[in-house]
Amino acid sequence: MSLEVQETETKKEAAAETRNVTGSEAILEIFLKEGVEVLFGYPGGAIMPLYDVLYHYNDPLRHILVRHEQCSVHAAQGYATVSGKTGVVLATSGPGATNLVTGLADAMIDSTPIVCLTGQVFAPLLGTDAFQETDIINITSPITKWSYQITDAEEIPAVLSKAFYIARSGRPGPVLIDITKNAQVQKFDFAYEKCDHIRSYRPKPVVRKEYVEEAAKLINSAQKPLVVFGQGVILGNAEEEFKKFIEKGDLPAAWTVLGLSALHSDHPLNVGMLGMHGNYAPNVLTNECDVLIAVGMRFDDRVTGRLDKYAKQAKVIHLDIDPAEIDKNVKADVPVWGDCKETLPMLTQLIEERKHSEWLQQFEELAKQEDEICIRKELYPETEILSMGEVIRIMNDITGGDAVIVTDVGQHQMVACRYAKFTKSKSNVTSGGLGTMGFGLPAAIGAKLGAPEREVIAVVGDGGIQMTIQELGTIMQNQIGVKILVLNNHYLGMVRQWQELFMERRYSFTDIESPDFVKLADSYNIPGARVETRDNLKAELEKMLNHKGSYLLEVKVGRENNVFPMVPQGCSVSEIRLS
């Protein structure tokens, strides 16, 4: 009896065409075959052979030199999110590689397809504490979907084809390939075949029809159904399928921060944002619905609030491509695992055409309350102090909801997500799961490169922008036409808000000074302006958006404004506070 089972993926017959090339040339050829157009990176000792070859490839492959490796990942994330393609990052060993960590963690938790290539010391030096040697594979193991260290150029084609396949298939995520310097210069016979199967990896689980039927039955019996959706709809390119589904069932749909833009902001069934700073109605009614239908979302604690008081009355249907998400936080009565691009049409076919007018009326009533108590105040403030909300409102008026909005993390992020209008999918770029301050500016650079024809606006705070402000240099050098809208309240606003509400106003180290952003931008050849009063706010916003090329507009907003509604930590979603 033979126990041998060949591992097919690594033993594929070489394709007809083989060429004798160096590892570095092979890598760049593979990039071209995988459709890569832009690289974000930073050179250094251990990746120099690759950069040397890149010198001759700079025409088909555009390399963007960032100012810090962390930003290369964020830029790749912005690129991937708006384009739906895989972002590619190059960095050197040691500090170059460790600087990627925050970006990788962000891409992991937000399921962004990224392939990172890091240089590594010569293979014989591994483990000797060589100059700029660091064990990046192990450092990044929990924050990569997959990683591999190449020490021999012969491995390059098989490993890189797997890397691209893994990064973008199934639930996407970051992949890190560490490649020793000797493998970059080693010559070998190169042939390439794209990977479409790995025996130990199923990108999506097989759809179980009986569960789809069970789910449809539940939806058909529901009096008060509520759909909560996340980025899965966008990653699955299932926006149309999703729309048909909710329209047929007349199902109110609320989104997570990463699900934003999958459904038109003005769609009548769009009932708003979930979670800590989400809208009043979907939060309160989560605890009143009878069937909760979760689509491509993972019940993050910022969405659910206190778990033991989350939708306890409801039957839960959970559609997700990642089986590990089922039952992770919220127990699903009916798990519909699979790609929602497939499962949503199956469900739509089985559900009855329904009207839930009375139930939808409840959303409207609560929305009206929210509007009276908090939204109107935020969008049309009665004091002279400028609010973040009114800036976003005017921005909407000018863009008509067509722009890509990239946000950083904090109060401005919540305000932008709450109030920015979206007419197209893949238009919202933000750091949702990790909450990475400093994400906005570099991600906007990538977003602009991923969608050059679109207006890209980075909405950032005065704290976050200072974490990655060096990327103004990247914008300058590569002439990237992003619009930078700094909402400056002279505080680390979200932390200050918590200090005000829960720590008796002890503003412990949240008062932050900033440079003159306009002058600073000017030194990078980026034109800009500052707005301190309402009378020229609209004109300045228009000026920024009419400007060709990059532009920075700083708006001085109210120092101690708070973001409401808010579900205080440890509270149930239905205990959401309007003020």
Place this chain on the structure above:
Amino acid sequence: MKQEYTITVYTEDRVGMVGRLANIFSRRKINIEYLNTAPSEVQGIHRFTIVIVETHEAVQKLVRQIEKQVDVLKAYFHTEEEIIWQEMGMYKVPSESITEKVKVERLLHEYGARAIAIRKDYIVFEATGHKEEIDRLVKFFEPYGLIEFVRGARVAIIKKSSGFHEKVKEFERKQPAENFEINTIPVDQSVFSL
């Protein structure tokens, strides 16, 4: 209720697998009681046997996280009743005291131990069994000056398993069969019935 679970994982034979799997436990602050990793009966595939004490819910979530790893083919978890398991102990004891004071034949017979090395100054015994049996022999040898003891990690055969060869062939197919599912939840926990 927490109890002992034996997790069986089939993985590709790759550098760094132990670390990737260990991370899944350590980030949740779960201690691994036993860890055995060795080549399986199928070439190129390693079999891990991991024992932890956890609740059913926790171990189910863990196993899904394990299966999510790209290089993991399949992961299962079982209670003690669902497996046949053994541990092994090796005991190094001074020859003098043991031959003078103990009826070695009785020892070998009663405890199912085997002498696997006999030297002038020490004897190495080996025994396999459940944890209690291995421990009992430690207690027995202690008064006679037990020099060294080592316990081998648990290995377990799954009662309902029908082996992994056929499973691997299914994995190698690009299109899984209609009734073939991986990464899914064992409905009744029975093995290979997914």
